């Protein structure tokens with residue numbers, strides 16, 4: 001712990017200012033100067049993890065290699081830094097209290113009154129430092145969820161205050177992300193909300209070292225000086241974070257504002273040379289100068305909230321850049337798809353992706369969309385529930401098992417093509433009990449996916465309870481839907497593909513969780529390539 005430096009990122013004024021992106025961008029800059037960096041997030045809600053949250057509440061649930069169900073910001077950390085995170089990178093108030101209560105029942109505090117200070121704050125600090133204990137990292141960035149002033153985040157802020165003393169001078173730094181709103185009527189950027197949120201932090205004994213100021217227009221030197229004066233920071237520690245075209249611009253914008261240099265100075269670390277961002281800039285160049293475009297229909301039931309499919313949307317951006325292609329996503333609600341409107345709603349798409357999900361709502365719309373992709377040879381990508389829908393569609397319309405279903409929503413079907421595995425049947429508790437995290441998968445030689453991955457052994461992340469029912473596998477394969485990816489340990493079907501289709505792939509796992517700027521996911525690259533080819537042929541025929 002002694003050599004590890006800790007940077008804490010807090011947020012003020014409103015939520016949704018992009019603390020995750022600022023943390024990831026700062027992490028990227030420090031990493032590209034040669035430092036070993038990881039980022040962790042502490043969330044103030046009482047759920048033990050976001051696994052039990054509806055995506056409408058908190059966006060996508062991001063799953064790590066070790067099977068932790070975590071906040072979607074961890075996805076940004078992995079995508080920006082190309083690192084792997086674990087359960088230790090995301091801790092909630094619920095988990096902290098749960099740990100303390102378990103210890104209390106075990107008698108760990110015998111005789112003592114268990115209190116927020118010191119017991120809860122000690123547990124928070126224990127978790128703050130957990131990743132720093134074995135010397136794997138030079139710098140650990142800790143994002144504190146919520147906004148300063150929330151009742152819920154007080155114990156985290158108090159633990160930060162204490163951490164400053166534990167860690168000693170030069171090892172602890174606070175970056176406060178805040179909003180500088182523009183008041184149209186006054187024609188001015190306003191600093192008062194920021195002054196108040198810094199005062200709020202000061203009340204808790206925390207003086208921020210740097211202010212990162214989000215605004216929709218440039219922050220003038222006058223404003224910077226005013227903020228410096230009222231908030232006790234040097235003027236060069238007032239960093240502007242103007243709205244960007246893409247989140248992937250933010251590391252370069254932060255570089256321009258010298259956020260990384262200020263941080264290193266304050267932590268007493270060598271700046272080293274210029275950060276190596278060539279690959280990042282090359283990626284941005286491709287992203288911003290596409291030579292073609294495609295329109296992909298994303299069929300799902302949470303389409304009103306883009307954050308619900310965050311990793312999929314970002315994977316499209318990575319794969320689009322590889323193909324120098326702008327991927328326009330048309331968000332299609334599966335709830336409202338029916339025979340009458342499907343032609344119109346799925347018109348003019350170059351590819352269809354059916355999203356993951358839970359429960360019965362929107363299923364029939366997804367099955368209809370899979371049918372359309374299969375019959376019209378439109379590039380198709382089904383992820384988890386999306387794969388299950390493609391399989392059910394094939395069972396119903398090709399194998400003629402007309403009531404083929406998943407037992408998730410039809411326990412009486414004669415054709416339980418998607419079913420619970422035996423060990424899932426005993427499970428009653430909902431939290432953390434799915435098939436979660438990385439599992440190996442072996443690809444069939446000569447299959448489409450084998451050629452796309454360029455290897456036969458892969459590992460991908462899962463988050464589901466139901467599986468392809470191997471009782472039906474033979475008839476599927478005889479009729480042209482093959483299992484091209486199999487779990488070598490359990491024999492479970494992990495990937496299906498159609499033999500006579502240019503690109504029809506369904507995966508039981510979530511490839512979107514492993515796509516990063518440095519390593520865009522091969523299946524997304526392949527899918528976008530197939531969409532480009534499909535569009536070309538379509539255009540030629542018109």
Ligand code: GLN
Nearest residue numbers: 356357384385464465466
């Ligand atoms: N509801 C399905 C299952 O539990 C699919 C889950 C998913 O799409 N992540 O198996």
